Amino acid sequence: MEYRFSDKVLSLQPSAIREILKMTSQPGMISFSAGNPAPDAFPVEQIRAITADILDKDPVAALQYSITEGYTPLRDAVKARLAGKNCFDPDRDDLIITSGGQQASELSCKIFLNEGDTLIAEEPSFIGCLNAFRSYNANLVGVEMDDEGMNAAKLEETVRTQPNVKLVYLIPNFQNPSGRCMSAKRRKEIYDLACKYDFCIIEDDPYGELRFAGEPIPSIKSLDTEGRVIYAGSFSKVISPGMRVGFVAADPKIIAKITVCKQVSDVHSNILAQMICHRLLTEYDFEAHLEHLREIYRRKYSIMAKAIEDNFPPEVEVTHPEGGLFIWCTLPEGSDMLAFVKRAIEHKVAVVPGTAFLEDESKSSRSFRMNFSTPTDEQLVKGCEILGKLLSE
Amino acid sequence: MEYRFSDKVLSLQPSAIREILKMTSQPGMISFSAGNPAPDAFPVEQIRAITADILDKDPVAALQYSITEGYTPLRDAVKARLAGKNCFDPDRDDLIITSGGQQASELSCKIFLNEGDTLIAEEPSFIGCLNAFRSYNANLVGVEMDDEGMNAAKLEETVRTQPNVKLVYLIPNFQNPSGRCMSAKRRKEIYDLACKYDFCIIEDDPYGELRFAGEPIPSIKSLDTEGRVIYAGSFSKVISPGMRVGFVAADPKIIAKITVCKQVSDVHSNILAQMICHRLLTEYDFEAHLEHLREIYRRKYSIMAKAIEDNFPPEVEVTHPEGGLFIWCTLPEGSDMLAFVKRAIEHKVAVVPGTAFLEDESKSSRSFRMNFSTPTDEQLVKGCEILGKLLSE
Structure with missing residues (x-):
């Protein structure tokens, strides 16, 4: 039977990363292709104790329907936390709990974009959100980055030439991939463009808490005097991605629209998971937990960075992140990145081809993404040795 | 600041039920307006034991990222269960776990409808899904019901006169509100129309397991030889709505599109909740649990039905459901239903005005919905006494 699918989903494909992840389940595969937290990063003991206590003392609240906005004590705790970073102003913002950080970006797109309206993203950018924007038939346009983030001059040119630019999607901290x-100066420049050209910014910040070197840079949200920044965060990288708990802070008019759209989608997020996050935030030393995570990722990053330095030819350009989960490698001009990624998989090391992160996947890329949070220490070294050998050939 | 929201969400409002539910939190209010399972219907002991065991033996699997399609053992268990009811054919169907049953309907709408395409629903119908369809700017058209379900002749007329009818949304069992x-004959008539006029059917079945009287009627899915029926189910009414676990079975091409759209929305559903549902289905006597629920609702229904009979004037028409959670009452011609609902709330009894369930909420209705699952036995009697007194005045 031939189905008459909607225009917006006709050409929508599952993410390329998924296809690669399927191959990584082969025995003996070293996977640098995931974006998962390290297995030892989960606060298992605490979650066990909290869950038992909730199901002992308050089972009906944890199992019954709840409100779309989210579990009120968790909302309050997140608001307070964000207010401490100038990412939430109690007088001018509201906040809703989402089913993971990605739902925040997906719903922001839904409430703002008619089909054909323009959304601009960094090129490269996070494939999950790019696909979310595609699923609303947005006119998705990429603007190139340098070491300070999205090129502001190129952004301005793009805003001037593309139709109905309503949203710019940014991951300012430890960008995926x-x-x-993004530098403080660049954040300000892009925010000023938002005011000048009347667009809103989705500031997606799943990795902000995972800074293991250098000094924090104030968020774009903290610069926002006009209500143009939609700040999305997540507990996926700092508590558990399987729980699917994220949040979004923005002007109350924006949060009201997101709330209605979330209500018609999943009614509310899993309530037990929200209660667990709340108690981890308020009854435990959450800062100490974050410091523990940073410690893990600082160590894992330095192992991979050293293994790259020891094994990769100097012609391969490599980023030096101060946090997050990813390193981005770029082959010299004239290289065939896709052929290299295929050979790497044949040699049992999986990385993600840079084309997966482009607004137009048919464009060419000489880059690939490597993840250092999921592999074991031994895999980090061994995998880089194998890649280094292939790169030198 | 004036935001340039998308056309599809501009006029979208929070559900009217929500506004009523807010009032029901007033002290002393008897609420017949919810759709919640009875608090004593949750298998708390089992969930407690299962959760402790999962977090003891397999915490990383319960906390890490999982796959969009859902937890494989749960998918297999649900497929087997549905196959036993001819709602799933392993050779021709696929199945995905969703974040509650509503997400199945919402994503079905997204994958099929361009803005302006027509979706037909029973009038009245479930407000959550009506709002989901509105949120995609569907041309939402209601077709009236009689005691056997949606009027098939009126449906055919509507299909012939409305543009691009792609979906018909039905709740055949113990319809909300x-x-x-729906009779077996009517199910067949409507399925035949789907084949004749090339549309698909969303068969939403959250209440099917809650039959407390009469004989089960085969699903529309069980009649489906062409791949036209999208069967949506949920654990919300039989395990826990707070968990947000549902599922949808349909042709693999449809499930593939739903999977991509779910992936860009919430990536996957809460994994611990999926593991809990799986173990309740496979390691406990789930049939005995369902029988226990039916017992609870049979009793609660009969208390409310008797209280209605004892207290309501005979001019008020009342449905006699054989399952589910709701009774539908219709006032005599010339009555002002909204004025009655307001007075009822002033007298501390909340029911939901029928207008909330219309495709066009500005139309008039003489009906209101009453829920018998959530109130206590005493509240069921007391509330009907108060309503009866108001109705007689």
Whole structure:
């Protein structure tokens, strides 16, 4: 039977990373292709104790329907936390709990974009959100990055020439896939463009808490005097991705629209998971937990960075992230990145081809993404040795 | 600041039920307006034991990222269960776990409808899904019901006159809000129309397991030889709505599109909740649990039905559901239903005005919905006494 699918989903494909991840389940495969937290990063003991206590004392609240906005004590705890970083102003913002950080970006797209309206993203950018924007038939346009983040002059040119630019999607901290951090100056420049050209910014910040070197840079949200920044965060990288708990802070008019759209989608996020996050935030030393995570990722990053330095030819450009989960490698001009990635998989090391992160996947790329959070220490070294040998050939 | 929201969400409002539910939190309010399972219907002991065991033996699997399609053992268990009811054919169907049953309907709408395409629903119908369809700017058209379900002749007329009818949304078992069950004959007539006029059917079945009287009627899915029926189910009414676990079975091409759209929305559903549902289905006597639920609702229904009979004037028409959670009452011609609902709330009894369930909420209705699963036995009697007194005035 031939189905009459909607225009917006006709050409939508599962993410290329998924296809690669399927191959990584082969025995003996070293996977640098995931974006998962390290297995030893989960606060298992605490979650066990909290869950038992909730199901002992308050089972009906954890199992019954709840409100779309989210579990009120968790909302309050997240608001307070964000207010401490100038990412939430109680007088001018509201906040809703989402089913993971990605739902925040997906719903922001839904509430703003008619089909054909323009959304601009960093090129490269996070494939999950790019696909979310595609699923609304957005006119998705990429703007190139340098080491300070999205090129502001190129952004301005793009805003001037593309139809109905309503949203710019940014991952300022330890960007996926590049690992880059946007400079304070660039954040200000892009925010000023938002005011000048009347667009809103989705500031997606799943990795902000995972800074293991250098100094924090104030968020774009903290610069926002006009209500143009939609700040999305997540507990996926700092508590558990399987729980699917994220949040979004923005002007109350924006949060009201997101709330209605979330209500018609999943009604509310899993309530037990929200209660667990709340208690981890308020009854445990959450800062100490974050410091523990940073310690893990600092160590894992330095193992991979050293193994790259020891094994990769100097012609391969490599980013030096100060946090997050990813390193971005770029082969010299004239290289065939896709052929290299295929050979790497044949030699049992999986990385993600850079083309997966482009607004137009048919464009060419000489880059690939490597993840250092999921592999074991031994895999980090061994995998880089294998890649280094292939690169030198 | 004036935001340039998308056309599809501009006029989208939070559900009217929500606004009523807010009032029901007033002290002393008897609420017949919810759709929640009875608090004593949750298998708390089992969930406690299963959760402790999972977090003891397999914490990383319960906390890490998982696959969009859902937890494989749960998918297999649900497929087997549905196959036993001829709602799943392993040779021709596929199945995905969703974040509650509503996500199945929402994503079905997204994958099929361009803005302006027509979706037909029973009038009245479930407000959550009506709002989901509105959120894609569907041309939402209601077709009236009788005691056997949606009027098939009116449906055919509507299909012939409306543009691009792609989907018909039905709740054949113990419909929300009417409590009615669609007859086997009507199911067949409507399925035949789907084949004749090339549309698909969303068969939403959250209440099918809650039959407390009469004989089960085969699903529309069980009649489906062409791949036209999208069967949506949920654990919300039989395990826990707070967990947000549902599922949808359909042709693999449809499931593939739903999977991509779910992936870009919430990546996957909460994994611990999926593991809990799996173990309740496979390691406990799930049939005995369902029988226990039916017992609870049979009793609660009969208390409310008797209280209605004892207290309501005979001019008020009342449905006699054989399952589910709702009774639908219709006032005599010339009555002002909204004025009655307001007075009822002033007298501390909340019911949901029928207008909330219309495709066009500005149309008039003489009906209101009453829920018997959530109130206590005493509240069921007391509330009906108060309503009866108001109705007689």
